[in-house]
Amino acid sequence: DGVSLAGETNEWIDARTPGRYRVVVNGMTSCSGESNEVTIRAETGRIHFALDTVTARVGDRVLLTLRSEMDVDSIDIGSASIEIRYPIGSLFLHDVIDDAIFTTVRPVAGTLVLEHRGGVIGRGVLARIELEGLATAIPVNPVVFGKTIVNGVDSVSTADGLVLLTGCIVAHSTAFGRAVTIESITPNPASRALAVQYSAPAGAVLRLSLRDVAGREIHLSHATATGGVDVARIALGTVASGFYFVELRDKNERAVAGIVVVQ
Incomplete structure (x- = not known):
């Protein structure tokens, strides 16, 4: 009754x-x-996340695995929002992998939000996040992440000593010796263009692009490498002032550098 x-x-x-x-x-x-x-x-499940602070050198790939550690196999929750913040001057976000239960949102530069709209979250790997150290003047770049907000179960924060991301794998390059390398980027204010000096294996057909912090492609061109040091141009035109990424790609190899445009 x-x-x-x-x-x-x-x-x-x-x-x-x-x-x-x-x-x-x-x-x-x-x-x-x-x-x-x-x-x-x-009985109710508790979702715990944890955060490792790692170091990424220029050109290093960083693969971070987001896991849920619960005292049950799964739990049905109202919603979950996991916020990850990273320094855009130090890191480039390549991709979010194995994130079938999440919707990926990038509200502002340097912030990644994984949103779960409701339903079951299981114990184990939830997503993998791939980042790369940028070619900056600082040889070692700190990787720092933000907070976690879980609605409908327990609010978890890194201040409680819990960690948000675990299972960090850093794929080290040999010095700066990637097959595809951005050697330098030189602006030409008169022509509103960038001269990108690069090196890549002879005959490689390279994809040169300029992206904004939301991942939108502003410029795309192609170039063929000679095996030495080559130069390609990116016309900025009416590109608005802001932070952008220059990406040079050859199949699975890529080099990324962050730039600030002031028009």
Whole structure:
């Protein structure tokens, strides 16, 4: 006939915190005709994330694995929003891998949000995030991430000593010796263009692009490498002032450099 808890009668109990709750179940009578008090145990899953601070050198690939560690195999939650912040002057976000349960949003530069609109989240790997150290004047770039917001289960923050991202794998290059390398970028204000000096294996057909912080492609051209140091141009035209990425790609090899455009 319903459950009486804290003076209220409900058809069900929503207990967010694991523990023991004393309830009175109406309509369940003993031989004496009196109502019985029964004790039920409310179980709920807790999602814990953790965050490792790693170091990425210029050209290093950083693969971070987002895991959920729970005391149950899965839990049905209302929604989850996982926010990851990274320095755009130090890191380039390549891709989010194995993120079938998330929608990826990039609200502002240097912020990645993985949104889960509701339903089951299981224990184990939720997503993998691939980043790369940028060609800056600083040889070693710190990788710092932000906070986690989980709605409907438990709010978890890195301030509690929990970690958001674990399983960090850094794919080190030999010095700066990638097969495709951006040697330098020189602006020409008179022609509103960039001269990109690069090196790549002879005969490689390279894809040269300029992207904004949201990943939108502003410029695309192709060039064929000679095996030495070559130069390609990117016309800025009416590109707005802001932070951009110059990307040089040959199949699976790529080099990325961050630039600031002031028009």
